[in-house]
Amino acid sequence: MPKIVDPEARRREVAEAVFRVVHRDGLEQASLRSVAAEAGLAIGSVRHYFGGQADIMIFAMRTFAERAGERLRQRAGRLAVPDPAAPPAEHAAAMEALFAELLPLDAERREEAEVWLAFVVGARTRPELRPLAREMHDDLRSIAARVLRAARLAGALRPDLDVEVEAARVHALVDGLSSHAVLQPEGTDPAGLRAVLRRHVSELSGVPAGDLPAPPGLEDPRAGE
Numbered sequence: 001m002p003k004i005v006d007p008e009a010r011r012r013e014v015a016e017a018v019f020r021v022v023h024r025d026g027l028e029q030a031s032l033r034s035v036a037a038e039a040g041l042a043i044g045s046v047r048h049y050f051g052g053q054a055d056i057m058i059f060a061m062r063t064f065a066e067r068a069g070e071r072l073r074q075r076a077g078r079l080a081v082p083d084p085a086a087p088p089a090e091h092a093a094a095m096e097a098l099f100a101e102l103l104p105l106d107a108e109r110r111e112e113a114e115v116w117l118a119f120v121v122g123a124r125t126r127p128e129l130r131p132l133a134r135e136m137h138d139d140l141r142s143i144a145a146r147v148l149r150a151a152r153l154a155g156a157l158r159p160d161l162d163v164e165v166e167a168a169r170v171h172a173l174v175d176g177l178s179s180h181a182v183l184q185p186e187g188t189d190p191a192g193l194r195a196v197l198r199r200h201v202s203e204l205s206g207v208p209a210g211d212l213p214a215p216p217g218l219e220d221p222r223a224g225e
Helices: 007-025 032-039 043-049 053-075 088-100 107-123 127-153 163-183 190-205
Strands: none
Touching (some): 007 032, 007 043, 007 107, 032 053, 088 190, 107 127, 107 163
């Protein structure tokens, strides 16, 4: 009896192979042949699901976006269902946890950041990748704005702030910290990234950095400095 293959599972296997190839060898090496070899598949099997390298890259980056989106949903916590009785510091910590999911604070997210940077740089000279690069750029700005609006409703955002301007600042901060972590890893560690993010959240919320409770998984003795 022929083996039954789950098409979506197979496509995700290929996406994971793309991540590994791009992470190890760079975007231009993520050809159909190299990705198929990395996934342990015949090149014909990969062609069955994808039309070419651009299709593979676009699917892989959408998989990346879905993964990040799921982490954000899991972290929504206090901001998703605000507790009016909770102190502002708890809501501010929830905002910090959400933004932290966009930073390369562990091996998985560092790999994602490295692949993302390779993708956006590659999209500068590959027109077929530009629409998705732009879409994901805009999505990150939109996510930042939604988090800030939720923080305002929860009383965790200073009332004098312009949400759209602050969303642009958060977007630039996350992009900048992620790029530093990828390009200068020896001088950028997770503790440093967390400390910068915490200081920014303190400015957004008006809650002193030392009064912010550490969200689960983000404990950092430097955070209150």
